[in-house]
Amino acid sequence: MKLDPKIPAGPLAEKWTNHKENMALVSPNNKRKFTILVVGTGLAGASAAASLAELGYNVHTFSILDSARRAHSIAAQGGINAAKNYQNDGDSVYRLFYDTIKGGDYRSREANVYRLAEVSNAIIDQAVAQGVPFGREYGGLLDNRSFGGAQVSRTFYSRGQTGQQLLLGAYQAMMKEVHSGKIKDHQRQEMLDLVLVDGVARGIITRDLVSGEIQKWYGDAVVLCTGGYGNVFYLSTNAKNCNVTAAWRCHKRGAAFANPCFVQIHPTCIPVSGDYQSKLTLMSESLRNDGRVWVPRKKGDKRSPNDIPEEERYYFLEERYPSFGNLVPRDVASRNAKLVTDEGLGVGETGLAVYLDFRDAIKRDGESVIRAKYGNLFDMYLNITDENPYELPMKIFPAVHYTMGGLWVDYNLMSNVPGLFVAGEANFSDHGANRLGASALMQGLSDGYFIIPYTVGDYLAGAKLPKVDTEHEAFSEAAEASKGQLDKLLAVKGKKTIIEFHRELGKILWDKVGITRSKEGLEEAIDEIRALRDQFWKDVRVPGDANYYNKYLEFANRLADYFELAELMALDAIDREESCGSHLRDEFQTEEGEAIRNDKEFAFVSAWEYLGVNGKLETKLHKESLIFEFVEMKQRSYK
Amino acid sequence: MSEMTIHLKIWRQKTNKDAGHFEDYTLPDVNEHMSFLEMLDVLNENLMKEGKDPVEFDHDCREGICGSCNMVINGRAHGPKLKTAACQLHMRTYNDGDTIVIEPPRAAAFPIIKDLVVDRSAFDRIIQAGGYVSVKTGAAPEANLIPVEQDTSNDSFDYATCIGCGACVAACPNSSASLFTGAKLSHLNRLPQGNPERAKRTVAMVQQMEEEGFGDCSNYAECEAVCPVGISISAIAEMRREYVKALF
Ligand SMILES: Cc1cc2nc3c(=O)[nH]c(=O)nc-3n(C[C@H](O)[C@H](O)[C@H](O)COP(=O)(O)OP(=O)(O)OC[C@H]3O[C@@H](n4cnc5c(N)ncnc54)[C@H](O)[C@@H]3O)c2cc1C
Numbered sequence: 016m017k018l019d020p021k022i023p024a025g026p027l028a029e030k031w032t033n034h035k036e037n038m039a040l041v042s043p044n045n046k047r048k049f050t051i052l053v054v055g056t057g058l059a060g061a062s063a064a065a066s067l068a069e070l071g072y073n074v075h076t077f078s079i080l081d082s083a084r085r086a087h088s089i090a091a092q093g094g095i096n097a098a099k100n101y102q103n104d105g106d107s108v109y110r111l112f113y114d115t116i117k118g119g120d121y122r123s124r125e126a127n128v129y130r131l132a133e134v135s136n137a138i139i140d141q142a143v144a145q146g147v148p149f150g151r152e153y154g155g156l157l158d159n160r161s162f163g164g165a166q167v168s169r170t171f172y173s174r175g176q177t178g179q180q181l182l183l184g185a186y187q188a189m190m191k192e193v194h195s196g197k198i199k200d201h202q203r204q205e206m207l208d209l210v211l212v213d214g215v216a217r218g219i220i221t222r223d224l225v226s227g228e229i230q231k232w233y234g235d236a237v238v239l240c241t242g243g244y245g246n247v248f249y250l251s252t253n254a255k256n257c258n259v260t261a262a263w264r265c266h267k268r269g270a271a272f273a274n275p276c277f278v279q280i281h282p283t284c285i286p287v288s289g290d291y292q293s294k295l296t297l298m299s300e301s302l303r304n305d306g307r308v309w310v311p312r313k314k315g316d317k318r319s320p321n322d323i324p325e326e327e328r329y330y331f332l333e334e335r336y337p338s339f340g341n342l343v344p345r346d347v348a349s350r351n352a353k354l355v356t357d358e359g360l361g362v363g364e365t366g367l368a369v370y371l372d373f374r375d376a377i378k379r380d381g382e383s384v385i386r387a388k389y390g391n392l393f394d395m396y397l398n399i400t401d402e403n404p405y406e407l408p409m410k411i412f413p414a415v416h417y418t419m420g421g422l423w424v425d426y427n428l429m430s431n432v433p434g435l436f437v438a439g440e441a442n443f444s445d446h447g448a449n450r451l452g453a454s455a456l457m458q459g460l461s462d463g464y465f466i467i468p469y470t471v472g473d474y475l476a477g478a479k480l481p482k483v484d485t486e487h488e489a490f491s492e493a494a495e496a497s498k499g500q501l502d503k504l505l506a507v508k509g510k511k512t513i514i515e516f517h518r519e520l521g522k523i524l525w526d527k528v529g530i531t532r533s534k535e536g537l538e539e540a541i542d543e544i545r546a547l548r549d550q551f552w553k554d555v556r557v558p559g560d561a562n563y564y565n566k567y568l569e570f571a572n573r574l575a576d577y578f579e580l581a582e583l584m585a586l587d588a589i590d591r592e593e594s595c596g597s598h599l600r601d602e603f604q605t606e607e608g609e610a611i612r613n614d615k616e617f618a619f620v621s622a623w624e625y626l627g628v629n630g631k632l633e634t635k636l637h638k639e640s641l642i643f644e645f646v647e648m649k650q651r652s653y654k
Numbered sequence: 655m656s657e658m659t660i661h662l663k664i665w666r667q668k669t670n671k672d673a674g675h676f677e678d679y680t681l682p683d684v685n686e687h688m689s690f691l692e693m694l695d696v697l698n699e700n701l702m703k704e705g706k707d708p709v710e711f712d713h714d715c716r717e718g719i720c721g722s723c724n725m726v727i728n729g730r731a732h733g734p735k736l737k738t739a740a741c742q743l744h745m746r747t748y749n750d751g752d753t754i755v756i757e758p759p760r761a762a763a764f765p766i767i768k769d770l771v772v773d774r775s776a777f778d779r780i781i782q783a784g785g786y787v788s789v790k791t792g793a794a795p796e797a798n799l800i801p802v803e804q805d806t807s808n809d810s811f812d813y814a815t816c817i818g819c820g821a822c823v824a825a826c827p828n829s830s831a832s833l834f835t836g837a838k839l840s841h842l843n844r845l846p847q848g849n850p851e852r853a854k855r856t857v858a859m860v861q862q863m864e865e866e867g868f869g870d871c872s873n874y875a876e877c878e879a880v881c882p883v884g885i886s887i888s889a890i891a892e893m894r895r896e897y898v899k900a901l902f
C-alpha cells in the first residue's frame with residue numbers, strides 16, 4: 016500500500032491557490048460524459064453533489080434515509096466557524112488554522128487545515144446567498160458566538176439549529192439540480208460495497224431498502240460522504256442510522272482506515288437514564304459560554320444544588336484552567352468530568368453527572384436574554400429530563416459524539432484507491448486527535464462545496480478510464496457478496512437480539528476504549544470483542560427476510576461491520592503509546608492528569624490496511640509522517 | 655420510578671400491496687422516563703424474541719429535528735403534546751393501563767411502505783419545483799453585503815425550521831400540504847436573497863403541490879395545531895397572497 020499525501024509545495028498560504036491553478040480541467044462538453052456517484056447526502060454529500068452537478072457532471076446520489084433533508088447533519092446545533100473577523104477581535108485565517116491544529120493536538124496535516132481555514136469564509140458567503148437565516152445583529156449584519164478552544168468569537172449560528180439551516184441550504188441546492196436533471200437522487204438506498212475494476216473505483220452496490228433489491232451502479236468516480244462511526248458505541252449523540260458500513264466496505268476493498276481510535280467524547284450531554292436508553296442527546300457546547308460547570312466539593316452531598324453555597328462548589332474547569340475556564344476544548348472538559356466523577360463527586364441518581372449552571376448568567380443578563388440565546392436547548396432539556404434548567408442547574412455527562420478517524424485521504428481528498436474520494440466526517444482529514452466545536456460543519460461544507468468539485472475534476476481529466484458497465488464481472492461478484500452476507504445473517508436464527516449484542520459491544524468500548532485507555536484494558540477489550548463477535552455470528556436473531564423493508568436487517572448488517580471496526584479501534588489505541596487529544600492513555604499522563612504527547616515517535620497518521628478476519632482481525636499498519644513546517648509543536652495548554 | 659402497563663393497537667401492513675390491520679399488544683413494564691420510541695424499541699425486542707416481525711417506523715435523530723418520525727398517535731399526528739415530535743414524547747405523558755393507538759399518517763400522496771413507514775418523496779418534489787435560491791457554488795458575494803433586518807431574519811428563520819415530517823398533511827381533513835409549502839415560501843420570499851425568484855418560485859411550488867395529489871386548504875388550522883415546531887398558519891395566508899400577486 017502506498018500513501019502519498021500529495022501536499023503541494025510552496026508557502027502554506029499559497030498551496031491551495033497554486034494547486035488549483037495547476038489542475039487539469041475537464042471541458043464543459045466532456046463533463047457531461049462523466050458520471051459521479053455521491054454516497055451520502057448530509058452536508059458533505061449534498062454540497063458536493065449540488066456543486067458537481069452545477070459544473071455539468073452527471074451525478075447520482077444515494078442515502079439511507081427517505082430524504083436528503085434528514086441526514087444526521089440536520090441535528091448540529093451550535094454553529095459553524097469562519098475566519099471573517101467581523102468582531103474585530105483579531106481573528107484571521109492563520110489564527111483559525113492555528114487553533115484547529117492546536118485543538119487537534121498536532122495530529123493533522125498543516126496543509127489541509129490551512130486550506131480549511133482559508134475556504135471557511137466562502138462557506139458563510141455561500142450559505143447566506145442561499146437564504147440560510149443566520150443570527151444577526153440589530154444593524155442587520157451577521158452575529159457571532161464563542162466556542163471552545165478559541166479566544167475569538169468566530170462562530171456563526173442559526174439559534175440552536177445551525178446544522179438544520181445549513182443542511183437545508185445544501186439540500187435545496189441539491190434539489191435544484193435534481194430539477195435540472197443533472198442529479199438522479201436515490202433515497203432509501205444503502206451502499207453495501209465498492210466495485211473496483213483494475214484497482215480503480217468504478218461503481219457501487221446498493222440495496223433498495225424498500226424492495227430489498229440489490230442494485231449495481233457504475234461511475235467514473237465515487238465520492239463517499241457517509242458520515243462518522245460514533246454509533247459503534249451503541250449510545251452516542253449520533254442519529255440512529257449513522258454507521259460505518261460504506262466506509263468499512265471500502266476499507267475491505269483496500270482503502271486505508273486512518274486513526275480509528277480518535278473518537279470525540281462530548282462533555283455536555285444529557286446523562287443516561289435507564290437501560291432502555293436508545294441514544295444520547297447533546298446539549299450544545301455554546302452553553303458553556305454562559306453555563307458554569309461544577310460539582311459539590313463534598314462527596315455524596317445530597318443537598319439540592321441551589322442549597323449548596325458558593326464556597327462548597329467546585330468549579331473544576333475554572334479552577335484548573337483559569338485562562339480558558341469553561342471553554343476548554345472538548346477532550347479536556349470530558350476528561351475532567353470523568354476525573355471528578357471517578358473521585359466520587361458526581362451528582363444525580365447514578366453519580367455519573369456534573370452540573371452545568373446558568374444561575375449566574377441569568378442573574379447577570381436576565382432570563383429573557385438567556386432564553387433568546389438557548390431557549391430551544393432549555394426546552395429540549397426540560398422535555399427529556401422533566402427538570403427546569405432556568406431553576407435548577409442542568410445535569411450533564413460526556414457522551415460519544417464525533418469520530419476524527421475515518422478513511423485515509425490525500426490532500427485531494429482521494430483515498431489510496433484511485434477514484435474513491437471521501438468527504439465530511441467519513442474521512443480523517445482535518446481534526447487530528449480532537450475536533451474543535453463548530454468545525455465539522457465547516458469541514459463538511461468546505462469539502463463538498465469547494466474542494467471535491469476541483470479535485471474530482473482534476474482526477475477525471477487525467478485518469479485513463481476504460482469503458483465499463485454493470486455487466487462487468489466485478490459488479491456481479493460484489494453484488495453476490497453483499498447478498499451472501501445478508502443471507503448469512505438471516506440464516507443464523509439465534510436467540511439474542513441485535514440490540515443486545517450492540518449494547519454489549521458498546522459497553523466494552525465505552526469502558527475500555529473510551530475517555531481513558533490503558534494497555535491492559537485495551538487487550539481485554541480485544542479479547543472480549545472477538546468473543547462477542549463469534550457469538551454474534553452464532554446466536555444473533557435477525558427478523559424477517561431480505562425482500563422487503565426490514566430495518567433490523569439493516570442494523571444487523573451494520574453491526575457486523577462495527578464488530579470488526581471495534582477491534583481495529585482497540586488495536587490503534589494500543590499502538591499509539593502516547594496521549595494526544597481525545598486519546599488519553601493512563602500510562603502517558605502527568606500527575607495532574609494532563610496528556611503527555613510523544614512527538615518524536617508518534618507524529619504520524621496511523622493508516623491501517625485490511626487483510627481479513629479469521630477469529631481475529633488481520634491488519635497492517637502504515638504510517639504517514641506529519642511534518643510541521645510552519646507551526647511549532649507545543650504542549651497544549653489551556654491553563 | 656414507576657412502571658406502567660400500556661396497551662397498544664398498532665397498524666400492521668407488510669407491503670404497499672398487502673391489506674393492513676390493527677394488532678393488539680401489551681407491554682407490562684413501561685418506565686415513565688422512556689421516550690415513546692424507546693417504548694416501541696422494547697416492544698420490538700419482545701416481538702423479535704418471539705420470532706415475530708417487529709413494527710417498522712421511521713426514525714433517525716430522536717431529537718425532533720430530522721422529521722423522520724411522523725406516526726399518528728391516538729388520532730393525532732405526533733401524539734398529545736403541543737409542539738413535540740413523536741420521538742420527543744415521553745411515557746410520563748401516559749398513565750398505567752392506557753391504550754394507545756398508533757397508525758401511519760394517512761394521505762393519498764404518502765403511500766404506505768410498511769407498517770408506520772410512508773413514502774414522503776412528494777415533499778422533495780415540491781422543493782425541487784422551486785424551493786431554493788438559484789445561486790451556484792462560488793457565485794456568492796461577501797456575506798455582509800446582504801444585510802437583512804433582524805426581524806425579517808428572525809421571521810424567516812421561524813418558517814425555515816419546518817422539519818418536513820408531514821404531520822400537517824396527516825392532520826388536515828383535505829390532506830393539504832399548504833403549511834409545508836407555505837413555510838418554505840415564507841422562509842425564502844421575505845429575504846432579499848429570495849426576492850428575484852419570488853413569483854416564479856411561488857407558482858411552481860403551488861402547482862407541484864397540486865400535482866402531487868395534496869388537497870386544498872379550507873382553513874381548518876389542524877396543521878398548525880400538530881406542527882412539532884410550531885410553524886404558523888400565517889404561512890398559508892402569505893402563500894395565497896403571493897400566488898395571486900404572481901399570477902396577475
Ligand atoms: C447532536 C450533534 C450536534 C452537532 N453540532 C455541531 C455543531 O454545532 N457544529 C459543528 O461543526 N458540528 C456539529 N456536529 C457534527 C456534525 O454535525 C457532523 O460531523 C456533520 O454534520 C457530518 O456531516 P456529513 O455530511 O459528513 O455526514 P452526515 O450528515 O452524517 O451524513 C451521512 C449521509 O450518509 C448517508 N449514509 C450513511 N451510510 C450510508 C450507506 N451505507 N449508503 C448510503 N448512504 C449512507 C446518510 O443517510 C446521510 O445522508 C454535531 C453532531 C451532533 C451529533
Ligand code: FES
Pocket residue numbers: 712713714715716717718719720721722723739740741742817
Ligand atoms: S426522529 Fe427525528 S424528528 Fe423524530
